[in-house]
Amino acid sequence: MKRLAVIHTGGTIASRPSPDGRGVTPQTPPSVPGLPGVQVTHHQPFNLPSPHVTPAHMLHLAHLIERLAPDADGIVVTHGTDTLEETAFLLHLTLSARTPVVLTGSMRHAEEISWDGPGNLLDAAYTALHPQTAGRGPLAVFSGDIFDARTVTKVHTTAVDAFGGYPGPIGRIDRAGPRDQMQAHLRYFATPEPRPTYAPEVLTARVEILYAAAGWTGEGYAEAEARADGLVIAALGTGNLPAELLPLIASTTQPVIIATRTHAGPVIPVYGYAGGGATLVAAGAIPASFLNAHKARLLLMVLLSLGMSREEIRGVFEGGVF
């Protein structure tokens, strides 16, 4: 008998319209469709819409997974889709267990026509229990596509295939055959990459994200700098900003990570005009590589919470694995 642990955390996959008529809210976790030859255990550390999930919840989940991993052949986490990629990435950074961990959710709730919860849950379970999944780090499975936690991102607010992320899925799961003899057809397109892991006890560091736009002259920067232990800027293109930001960044002593508001591609120091990426890096800023701003924030929170210096943090971001 294979052993599958299912961890329910809330989200639309656990939701229905609330009896008071105010809208859709998390209520009961989804039941897992029948899996012949699999012993399933259920765990529910919290039952939240994912906009209420904090980095502290994510770390709590990581600790629960580490405890369950020795007694499980695979672990599925059901989660709201809005912050699923952040939880997946925090697990990517912190989990050292080799037991496969697969996150999934749904875009439609249990009372809608074409509820996508059961199919996603089944795909996630088959993926988590598949022999080729071990050693790949946490994954996200949605609409049959299998994504790496580092690159996965929500790309649509309502579509059932709501997840994507450059350069795309690392695998595909499909199912065929009658319910009691269902066969999973799973194929990976990429080999696993090295994944350094970190073990923060708590995530105490405060990191704020600033979002760049044409004509931004740094409004909000000084306030964020005063409050935070580190900053992430969702900058323009390859990591450029209006000229007014350059002196602000040059005088900041905390780490300033430059991500991009563009949906794909790396941050690299190309441009030498005031505020261009090359000038920001010369002023001390750290490029986020391929990480989006909210994933760069989590990485920075982890590294700051471990007490790393700005130069040590630069080494991690520039280490070539993000």
Ligand SMILES: NC(=O)C[C@H](N)C(=O)O
């Ligand atoms: N589809 C979903 O799960 C969206 C929901 N707002 C959540 O993230 O909890």
